Amino acid sequence: MATEELVRRCKSISLEEAEENKFSFKGKIKEKGIQVAAGCLIGKVLQTRGVNTEVLRIALTQVWQTRKEVKIENMGDNIFIFKFGDEVDKRRIIAGGPWHFNQALIPNSSHTTFWAQIKNVPIMCMDKEICKGIGELIRRVEEVDTNRTRDVIGQAIRLRISVDITKPLKKILFIETEEKKKIPVAVEYEKLPDFCYCCGCLGHSYKECTKYKGQPTKELDYGPWLKALTWGEKMKQNRTREQWSTRMSRGDKMKSQDHS
Numbered sequence: 001m002a003t004e005e006l007v008r009r010c011k012s013i014s015l016e017e018a019e020e021n022k023f024s025f026k027g028k029i030k031e032k033g034i035q036v037a038a039g040c041l042i043g044k045v046l047q048t049r050g051v052n053t054e055v056l057r058i059a060l061t062q063v064w065q066t067r068k069e070v071k072i073e074n075m076g077d078n079i080f081i082f083k084f085g086d087e088v089d090k091r092r093i094i095a096g097g098p099w100h101f102n103q104a105l106i107p108n109s110s111h112t113t114f115w116a117q118i119k120n121v122p123i124m125c126m127d128k129e130i131c132k133g134i135g136e137l138i139r140r141v142e143e144v145d146t147n148r149t150r151d152v153i154g155q156a157i158r159l160r161i162s163v164d165i166t167k168p169l170k171k172i173l174f175i176e177t178e179e180k181k182k183i184p185v186a187v188e189y190e191k192l193p194d195f196c197y198c199c200g201c202l203g204h205s206y207k208e209c210t211k212y213k214g215q216p217t218k219e220l221d222y223g224p225w226l227k228a229l230t231w232g233e234k235m236k237q238n239r240t241r242e243q244w245s246t247r248m249s250r251g252d253k254m255k256s257q258d259h260s
Helices: 003-010 015-020 027-038 053-064 087-095 128-135 231-259
Strands: 040-044 070-076 079-084 111-119 140-144 156-164 172-176 182-190
Touching: 040 087, 053 070, 053 079, 079 087, 111 128, 128 140, 128 156
Parallel strands: none
Antiparallel strands: 040 079, 070 079, 111 156, 111 182, 140 156, 172 182
16 A cells, blocks of 8 residues: 555544554564664665566675575565674675675665765865865765875775765765865766666666657766776776786797897
């Protein structure tokens, strides 16, 4: 039954009938309910097509590698309850997110935490508190990444931010100087799943968007450039480049020896 219909029917119930049909959720019953809820997470796979529960269970079991089994119940409309047998597993899964299934995000609420990289930040703004203030233009900052000396100096500042996934992703921020000059800085997101290049929202592709009018993807306001490589992916990419460069230099050396 829809919520609106339930509210409509409740209007006709008398106070006596409501009191007679009331269940008191308090005391030990409330404590037990809190314990049950504490072991669970609720997530929705943000995609328009339906999700097979068993396929989702197998995929997440392989990725999460929990110490105890995680039970998954389908609540309909791509919403699932994940019941953890171990609190440590649950905390680790929350900290390791965001999680994806078939390139679709599985958020636990209307807000999901991403590592965001903000690029082209002026050196004078590379202070932990200043960086936090910049990140809060996106949403609540949970952590500011620092180097070994606890500085944030680098090609990009990296922040763990709670993002409102019901709204378009922010792609650019502006830092205003005392002279009223606005300095644009780019925002990229790590582990960003598929999203709409037309409206910037998660949960559908640009071809499914009501704002899409058939224009070429290069003319859309968003694109794959909003996805940032993680630090691990960058290190792997750099190692590959170094290995390729080493092979090329060895090849050139062997050619020069052959000619001699």
